[in-house]
Amino acid sequence: MSRAVLVLNAGSSSLKYRVLDPVSEETAVRGTVERVDESGWDGAFEQVSSALSEGGVDPADLLAVGHRVVHGGDRYTGPTRVDDDVERGIEELVALAPLHNPPALAGIRATRTTFPDLAQVAVFDTAFFADLPAAAATYALDRDVAREAGIRRFGAHGISHQHVAGEAARFLGRPLEELSLVVLHLGNGASAAAVRGGLPVDTSMGLTPLEGLVMGTRPGDIDPGVLLHLLRRGYDADRLEELLHHRSGLQGLAGVHDFRDLGEAVARGDGAARTAYDVYCHRLRKYVGAYLAVLGGADAIVFTAGVGEHAPDLRADALDGLSALGVEVDDARNRGAAGGPRRISADGSRVAVLVVPTDEELAIARQVHDLLGG
Template identity: 70%
Template sequence: MAGSGLVLVLNAGSSSLKYAVVDAASGASRLREKVERIDESGWDGAFAEVSDRLAQAGIDAGDLAGVGHRVVHGGPRFTTATVVDDAVLAEIRELARLAPLHNPPAAAGIEAARAAWPGLAQVAVFDTAFFADLPTAAATYAVDRAVAGREHLRRYGAHGTSHAWVAGQAARFLGRDLAEVDQVVLHLGNGASAAAIRGGRPVETSMGLTPLEGLVMGTRAGDLDPGLVLHLLRHGDYDGGPLDADALEDLLHHRSGLEGLAGRHDFRDLLGAVDAGDADARTAYDVTCHRIRKYVGAYLAVLDGADAITFTGGVGEHVPRLRADSLAGLDRLGVEVDATRNEQRTDGPRLISSEASRVAVLVVPTDEERAIAAQVAALV
């Protein structure tokens, strides 16, 4: 292994770059920062800024074991962390057809990182990898087999790095072996997904072929009747023009979810509007809670009951109201949230269910950077 056990972890978005330097052995972070407005400065400028910050922190390339990149979609091939070469980078770009919002900036970030630090191993860690061995019944769409085979149509899931990390942390908090714990993990943020995890392995998840399916998200609709999409393609218009595939993609990725229902995608703004009496915001909030409750109930059935329901992600960790309202009315399924525990705010994992609850309800902070760093260190 080159350098020390430090790993530079990069999460490239369309106009921002989150980065962290993590000690893979201890999990301690040396840096956790973000470069914004990359569309204005360009990727070269963004990576120059990262290099400057590393230097200011006393870290140079020789101190790093490698660079880990979060990549949302790995398609059918990438089921584990993978060292990036030209062929791998080309495939990540090709998989943009399945994750058009996420894979292109990830590929651009990898390309810029290879140029900035040519002597370091660049490792792609895929959000879909955790779900690569979903049971066939859960992964399979009921469409023509020949079409599905040609187009690699299946449920791939997303947020897998977070789901895997949080499931392990939840088991540790409960003082149990991960292989003994069945749980529903709810990763709730601007992007949101649910997973049913039996003994540390996923058996169902809400995101599908792409990250569009499942829970209500900041700007994405989640579950839809496919007939709705066909109806819009045949009959809809978009800002006065025909609603073609590109316009439909924009509608479903950018103008749906909370944004589409209430005109705002930040959950803090949504709750402020709810409290101010905004009827559209109330509807958006209620639809979000209903969808979460529906998935929890379905996954409790898939698991034949669960030991824990675990909230994580920016919204899941920090919005007690959503946690309480999403699980309200599930007491006959053994799920009861304690109001006082739910409102308490601490940095680490915590129990928020009542003493009477048969299912432990937890809040567990996610740490995707630490999880990625561990995979990079193990690989290089």
């Protein structure tokens, strides 16, 4: 696999890695290191190095290491070769993605040490949304305050949204440039995007990955007055950050953040879990309706990521009642075997409903390949 890319997706406590050829899509090595914290990254990358050796991969034959970085702010609007200045720039953006940028940064530092002769490329989740229309990107704040503080909608999950939109077009057999899509990336983090002609026109995450849909531990949309109220009750910025990032969303409502655990609790008749599930579905349905309006109708609604790909009840419940908008789910198709891209809408549905697996590692490898001319 000459000139393959080592892709690293560093989470808060895990590290996914994969060596693949972005042209043939062949994978040589893949795996996950679990229970990693920032103090244990050197050990994690020793495991990656061992996996490469056991898989017969010589780092000298690789094109580069590609890193998923959640927040690039206004500075990084495309795949970027990492040097000392870029590393510092990613560190300066930690405040906008405190759960996500620190582990990515740890991964970059570890691989720059472990593989000093390899090119390192950062691929940013925010980059896909860099050119959002001003009406979607702009918050209705004092414009001088917003400009000075760099406040705008940046979005997230852009690597996945862009990849899935392209795969949906391939599945439908139509040019992406002709399509209007609502893409729903539903995992522990969750976001929606309205995509027209391959370009995003709106997305649910905002300045940070806190806004929008209900998530595993994050609240999504919330009245800013709630935060002011808590500040007046003695909360400071650190307590608010901990509340919003770790004790909200499904965790805050039901005491669990994994959607599978939530489903089991609902089945047991747990009232708090039922409420959490209903809140999740309500918010999702509201965004689907809003983005159908933003787009003036859509060719397809596309579910992806761990929850989106594997929770048929959620897909059906979230879209229930939207038949007047041309959205009808076929129960048998929806509950059919999971696998590659598939249609789950009824034959008479004006809007196709699809399930399309995401592949962020492949998308990152392709961007690295394109940047470096591999």
